[in-house]
Amino acid sequence: MAYRKTPAEIRRLEAARERLVACATEVVAEVGWAQASVSAVADAAGIAAGSVYQHFPSKAALAVEVFRLAAGREVEVLGEVLHAPGEPVERLSRAVEVFARRALENRGLAYALLAAPAEPAVGAERLEFRRRYRSLFAEAVQEGMASGRLPRQNGEITAAALSGAIGEVLVDPLGAPESSAVEELVAELTAMTLRCVGAPHN
Amino acid sequence: MAYRKTPAEIRRLEAARERLVACATEVVAEVGWAQASVSAVADAAGIAAGSVYQHFPSKAALAVEVFRLAAGREVEVLGEVLHAPGEPVERLSRAVEVFARRALENRGLAYALLAAPAEPAVGAERLEFRRRYRSLFAEAVQEGMASGRLPRQNGEITAAALSGAIGEVLVDPLGAPESSAVEELVAELTAMTLRCVGAPHN
DNA sequence: GGAAGCTATGAATGATGGTTCACTTCTTTC
DNA sequence: GAAAGAAGTGAACCATCATTCATAGCTTCC
Secondary structure, eight states: OOOOOOOHHHHHHHHHHHHHHHHHHHHHHHHHHHHHOOHHHHHHTTSSSGGGGOOOOHHHHHHHHHOOOHHHHHHHHHHHHHHHSOOOOHEEEEHHHHHHHHHHTHHHHHHHHHTTOOOHHHHHHHHHHHHHHHHHHHHHHHHHHTTTTSOOOOOHHHHHHHHHHHHHHHHHHHHOOOOHHHHHHHHHHHHHHHHHHHHOEE | OOOOOOHHHHHHHHHHHHHHHHHHHHHHHHHHHOOOOHHHHHHHHHOOGGHHHHHOOSHHHHHHHHHHHHHHHHHHHHHHHHSSSSSSHHHHHHHHHHHHHHHHTTHHHHHHHHHOOOHHHHHHOOOOHHHHHHHHHHHHHHHHTTTSOOOOOOOOOHHHHHHHHHHHHHHHHHHHHHOOHHHHHHHHHHHHHHHHHHHOOO
């Protein structure tokens, strides 16, 4: 025996991997999936193209990790807001607001997560995360119906509509980076959300 | 002078071109943009790969034409329904119903038009057509507001939300081809639409 | 110091798929 | 029927990247 990974070495490797993922995320946010070639990402991380394969078996695997991490953060935030105490309708409204603000804060990434053309593996992941968004929304809508504050409806469909609606509304401003109107956008989006779920017009 | 295209020949060429577009549309509807290679499309049309370039300068140009024709039909239908006489809200509801039924009727194509990953040129075209859907919806929402039947709102945003919502709701059933529940889906979708624009709960 | 075993490199490799082009086939005109 | 010119062919070409691999450089441990 003449070599064993020392803890420090292991940490170094993990850090390198994390750094790679972080840089890849930035590249994707800036230029989109299509332009984020292995060498572009490697360059951004300051390593050789071949070294990417020390950490990931394929480009697709790296892309999926990038997506999972970034999208996972959003799901988590959304979940926290939606599971906070309070009225379901109020929580929904807050969730949409938070989601929108975060997306507008980091437009490039939001676009990559929501809509940008991507390789099939990422596309599949996107479907999965949409399902999660939808479940979270659906839960809140169910609660609202259960407590009689929302009219009878198919919660799953409303939830799907809601996530589609939010995505579409955000994606367009996402393209054109002028947004002094963030506040108005957020206000309209939450208002639309409330109408969409059938909350009583204040 | 020893050769001039005879009218019949011109017609033959146009027909060949149309046939190519039609076959390409079918291929795209069946296997998606990514799998619709030039040779696959040429095979489907019964011509050689090289012959595609007699009619189009590039694959992208053909893809754009396929998209434009198919999406154009939908915009036209939507426009007709939305511009028909009657209450704006009623027209909106009818439009969503017609749109949904047509999409569910031809799922593959609808998915290709709405959501399937595509090359950048097609993506740009998709944005353009979304804008058109949105304008059509926005018009109806404006009218509804003008006649006092819909609450004050930003019609453009509502319209964007509406098209995003409809797309999202349709795309999932579009993936899984089991739909005995078309009727329920359509009913829920129109109900959601009415809530979304703020139509008075019947 | 040096052997063993790992990580890092980046040029070479390979697969994919759009595009070209020398050639064949068909149409027109005389 | 033959010349002129267009359309049609499909194998070869080429560009783009993801991936590999022989090599170099480090770390560990005795």
